[in-house]
Amino acid sequence: MLDLLALILGNLLGKTPPPIEVVPVVAWQEAKVFDVPTQSDPVVESIIADYLQRLSSLGFSSNRQAIWLQSDWAYLGDHQAKTPLSAASLTKIATSLAALETWGTGHRFETEFLKVGTVENGVLKGDLIVKGSGDPLFVREEAIAVGNKLNELGIKQVSGNLIIVDNFAMNFKSDRQKSGQLLQLAFNSSRWTPLIKKQYQTLPPNTPKPQITIQGTVKVENNVPETAQRLLKHQSLTMAELLKQMNIYSNNVMSEMIADSVGGAAVVSEVAAKAAKVDSHEIQLINGSGLGVENRISPRASVGMLIAMEEKLQDNPLNVADLFPMGGRDKTGTVQWRNLPDGVAVKTGTLAQVSALAGVIPTKERGPVWFAIINHGPNIDRFRVEQDRFLQRLANHWNLTPVVSPVKATQPVKLGDPKRNIQTES
Incomplete structure (x- = not known):
């Protein structure tokens, strides 16, 4: 306003006003209010160095250890982070990401039950x-x-x-003949084993006990007969619930089945690398579970996949912590005996001489801090102790702010829910 008045007065008095200073236009993204810390953290660098030095003093070669640590906006530290290494069940992160990219969180697998023949007086002929x-x-x-x-x-x-x-498995048995025999047994409560009776007790009180006797045998066929009529379809838990169960127990059969449904290990690798924005050589998979030292993932790619999952869930009430076990919250599965900081969500990996850990630390100062550790050596238990100690030191350095999901994702899944049976009789 003052510059404008000076210009008007100058013109009225016949004087040439001084040139107006040009002020550069600053893009809103570059404004100071959006400035975030990207500088290195000496304390974090010291913690990483101490971790590697401690492993070295215990006789583990530093050349066989790898770390990547970053916030959403800043690199925080690394060691051999771009080298694809045997990563054991960190492979399940790739399978989880590929499943989300393929179906999203709400997908349910459907198992159809059909009949050939008529039902008379309780007998399917x-x-x-x-x-x-x-x-x-x-x-x-x-x-x-x-x-x-x-x-x-x-x-x-x-x-x-x-x-x-087709693709039917029961109780994690990939053999369809065995799965059919398990189903036949479960249908006939008069033949239940003590184990089935025990699992029945976990169902709501007054749940009926099925009584279906099958006089013939279990057979595996390639196609449904043209004369078959639909009876019902059974829906699985949601994809989010399935992934949580897969990851919390690191269930190999579940991860193999999900990876196969996506299209196999090669497809999982391709989808995961693209979503994580890393070179394809940093994710090399032979299966979807991590069984086999040939499954190789770099620490950087492990973190990239977790961040890609969080981005995929940004319009979803769920977050990454709802799909993986969390310290202080989950009391079963792979974190049961770990000494993890409360609120830190992780995926563990163990195979032969491989111990791996990747996840997210919710901090007040840096926001989510993503990490991956891959250790190679003969003492898996020692690696776990040192990994937990490493995370505890980071937790002590930052103020943790555990993420609370707006949905009750921490509640036990409801297996055997009759609401997931949908009658389709034709």
């Missing part, structure tokens, strides 16, 4: 058919719920065979 689609957590509780629904539909006995078609 024909075959009962199961058509799977890759549900990796179809367990006894789920089978009991399906058996009860079939009883409701009037089926108490099958005069023919139990036929298994």
Whole structure:
């Protein structure tokens, strides 16, 4: 305003006003209010150096250890971070990411139950058919719920065979014949083993006990007969719930099934590398579980995949911590005996002489801090102790602010929920 008045007065008095100083235009992204700390943290660098030195003093070669540590906006420290190393079950991070990229969090696998023949006086005069689609957590509780629904539909006995078609697995048995036999047993409560009776006790009180006898045998076929009629379809837990169960227990069969449904290890590798924005050579997989030293992932890629998952979930009420075990929250699975800081979500990895850990530390100062540690050597237990000690030192350096999900993702999953059976009788 003053500059404008000076200009007007100057013109009125016949004087040439001084030139107006040009003020550079600053993009809003570059304004000071958006300035975030990107400088190195000497304390963090010292903690990393001490960690590597301690491992060296215990006889572990530093050339066989690797670390990557970063916040959302800043590199914080590394050691051999871009080298793809045997990463054990960190592979499941890639499988989880590929599953989210393929289906999202709400996807459910469906298992169809069909009949060939008619139902008369409680007897299905024909075959009962199961058509799977890759549900990796179809367990006894789920089978009991399906058996009860079939009883409701009037089926108490099958005069023919139990036929298994496509990708059906029960109780983590990839062999379809064995899975069919387990299903046959679960359907007939008069033949339940003590283990099945124990698992039945975990279901809500007054849950019925299914009674379906199958007079024929279990057979595996390639196709559903054209004359088959639909009875019901059983929906799995959501993809988010499946991934949480897979990761908290580091279940190899579940991860293999999910990876196979995505398209196999090569597809998982490609999808994960693209989403994580890393070179393809940093994620080299032969399967979706991590079984085998040939599965190789760099620490940087491990972190990149976790960040990609968080970005994928940004419009979702869930976050990465809802898909992995968390210190101070989860009391079972792979973190049961760990001494992790409360609020730190992790994925563990153990195989032969490999001990790995990757996850996120929620801090007040830096926001989420992402990390990956891959250790190689003969003493897995010692590595775990040192990894936990490393994270505790970082937690003591920062003020932790555990992320609380707006949804009740920490509640136990509801296996055997009859609401996931949908009648489709045709």
